[in-house]
Each structure stands twice: as C-alpha cells, then as structure tokens.
Amino acid sequence: MVAVGLWGAVLGSPAIWVLPVAFPLVMAFGGVLGIAAVAIPHVEVGIAVSAIMLGLMVALAVRAPLAVAITVVSAFAIFHGHAHGAELPRGADAIAFSAGFVVATGLLHVCGIGLGLTTRWSAGRLAVRLAGAGIAGAGAIFLRAALSA
Amino acid sequence: MVLPAGIVAGLAHPVTTPAHVIALMGLGLVAGRNVLPAGAAIIAAFALGLAAGLGAIAWGVGETPASDVLLAGATLCGLIGALQVKVPLPLAAPLALVSGIALGLDSPPESILLREAVAMLIGTALGGAAALAMIAFAACVIARWRHGIVLRVAGSWIAAIAILVLALRWTL
Numbered sequence: 001m002v003a004v005g006l007w008g009a010v011l012g013s014p015a016i017w018v019l020p021v022a023f024p025l026v027m028a029f030g031g032v033l034g035i036a037a038v039a040i041p042h043v044e045v046g047i048a049v050s051a052i053m054l055g056l057m058v059a060l061a062v063r064a065p066l067a068v069a070i071t072v073v074s075a076f077a078i079f080h081g082h083a084h085g086a087e088l089p090r091g092a093d094a095i096a097f098s099a100g101f102v103v104a105t106g107l108l109h110v111c112g113i114g115l116g117l118t119t120r121w122s123a124g125r126l127a128v129r130l131a132g133a134g135i136a137g138a139g140a141i142f143l144r145a146a147l148s149a
Numbered sequence: 150m151v152l153p154a155g156i157v158a159g160l161a162h163p164v165t166t167p168a169h170v171i172a173l174m175g176l177g178l179v180a181g182r183n184v185l186p187a188g189a190a191i192i193a194a195f196a197l198g199l200a201a202g203l204g205a206i207a208w209g210v211g212e213t214p215a216s217d218v219l220l221a222g223a224t225l226c227g228l229i230g231a232l233q234v235k236v237p238l239p240l241a242a243p244l245a246l247v248s249g250i251a252l253g254l255d256s257p258p259e260s261i262l263l264r265e266a267v268a269m270l271i272g273t274a275l276g277g278a279a280a281l282a283m284i285a286f287a288a289c290v291i292a293r294w295r296h297g298i299v300l301r302v303a304g305s306w307i308a309a310i311a312i313l314v315l316a317l318r319w320t321l
Binding site for chain 2: 092098
C-alpha cells in the first residue's frame with residue numbers, strides 16, 4: 001500500500017491521485033470475491049509479487065504510462081482485497097470491518113504519497129528509492145515464505 | 150431552552166448510524182459538486198424523501214430492505230464522486246429522493262412512547278437534512294482545493310466501503 005503511494009508520487013500528477021482512487025475500488029471488488037469464497041489461485045504469491053514489483057518500480061523510478069500503472073496496481077489490488085475478504089473473521093461487524101479495511105488502506109497510500117513528495121529534494125529521491133528497494137526486499141522474503149508454505 | 154430527549158436522539162440518529170453516515174457523505178459529495186441552486190434542490194429532494202420515509206414509518210410500515218438501498222445509493226454516489234462526474238439535476242434529484250426515503254425507512258424510533266417516538270422522527274428529519282447540508286457545503290469548499298482530489302479519494306473510499314458492506318450482508 002505504501003508502495004502504491006510512493007509510485008504515484010514518483011510518477012507525479014495525475015497518477016499521484018488516480019492510483020489511490022482506483023486502488024480501493026478494485027480492492028473492494030477483490031474483497032467481494034474473497035467474501036463470496038470465489039477462489040483465486042496463489043493469492044499470497046500474488047501479494048508478495050506485488051510488493052516486489054511495486055517496490056522495484058519505486059526503486060528504479062520507472063515512469064510507466066498512466067494506463068499501465070493503473071493496470072498493474074489494479075491487478076495487485078484484487079489479490080489484496082481477496083485476501084482480506086477471505087480472511088474475514090466470522091461474526092465481524094460488517095461496517096466496522098469494511099470502513100477499517102478501506103480507511104487503513106487509504107491512510108497507507110497517504111503515507112506513501114507523503115514520503116514520495118520528498119522527491120523534490122535529492123536526499124528525498126534517494127530515500128524514496130531506498131524505501132522502494134526495502135519494500136521489494138520484504139516482498140522477496142514474503143514470496144519465499146509463500147512458496148515454501 | 151432544553152430540547153426534549155426524543156428530539157436530541159433523533160437529531161443524532163443519522164450521524165451516529167454508520168450506514169447513514171456513509172450514505173450522507175456520498176450524497177453530500179454529489180450535492181457539493183453542484184452549484185448552489187442545483188445543490189440546494191438535491192438537499193431539498195433528500196429532505197422530502199426523508200420526510201416521506203419517516204412518515205411511512207409513523208404509518209406503520211414494517212421491515213424493508215431500506216438499509217441495502219441506502220448503501221447501493223452510497224455506492225453510486227461514491228463512484229460519481231470518484232469519477233468526478235457532475236450529475237445533472239434530473240438524475241441527482243431522484244437519487245437524493247430515494248436515498249432520503251431509504252434513510253427514513255431505516256430510522257425507526259427507539260421508543261414505544263408515542264410522544265417521544267414522534268419527537269425522534271422529527272429530530273431525525275431535521276438532523277438528516279442538516280447533516281447533508283453541512284457535508285455538501287464542506288464538499289463545495291473542498292472541491293475548489295487541488296482540483297477536488299480529496300473528494301475523488303473520499304468518493305472511492307465511500308464506494309469501496311459500501312460495496313464491501315453489501316457483500317458482507319448478502320453472503321454472511
């Protein structure tokens with residue numbers, strides 16, 4: 001989620017706000033699939049790959065076209081939404097769960113955008129790229145765990 | 150002057166019921182995007198619908214799927230906000246009317262005392278209309294800032310929450 005905000009900031013306007021608008025909507029669609037128990041294969045692998053890919057996009061400051069960025073982010077949003085929807089505890093309050101899920105995701109995007117806005121300074125650019133590398137590294141660890149599970 | 154407890158409870162009802170808050174915020178985004186005459190007409194349509202819905206409750210209408218209709222309306226309003234579409238009044242007013250009716254039908258008074266129940270219904274009507282007017286005013290102000298990005302993000306959050314709540318209600 002932080003990587004989505006970071007990448008949006010790296011890409012600049014309009015991606016900086018289009019990605020955080022698109023992500024929750026597509027994630028909700030993925031959440032519906034998870035709640036309805038529609039199986040998506042290798043969800044955990046998809047989440048780990050999304051962290052690696054998005055981290056690399058930030059680390060390498062890839063300036064993809066907006067349509068490509070939306071497609072990549074939306075594809076990963078489905079995995080994230082599905083995982084949360086499928087793991088919903090029985091008896092959970094519908095509104096509290098949904099609002100918490102969406103708002104927490106949005107706030108992580110805001111954190112990423114806030115960090116990403118430091119790219120106007122050279123030290124900020126370096127920090128953002130390092131953060132992207134860190135996210136990609138964490139994703140690689142998750143991927144290894146997901147594949148060995 | 151001290152307001153009767155029923156009125157106070159009714160005033161607070163639309164802003165303390167999460168599904169109603171989501172619906173009011175979604176409709177507020179739509180109303181706030183319109184210039185004043187159209188925005189005021191949307192609020193008036195909502196108030197009219199709300200009065201009709203509360204009137205139906207007073208008339209003894211039983212359980213309805215009003216809450217789901219309200220969330221479906223919130224989904225639509227959220228999507229409209231996220232896409233930054235300016236909805237013409239002939240489409241926005243019926244949406245506001247239906248949302249008002251649904252909110253009214255989903256607000257049965259929590260009292261069996263007739264006097265207090267009527268006071269709660271009146272309070273709900275006033276509270277719902279006032280809350281929508283305030284949200285629409287806030288949205289109108291925020292819309293001028295940074296090309297309305299905050300409203301687009303808020304719209305996407307509202308739509309996503311409403312979609313998930315509907316999915317949870319229908320499947321669990």
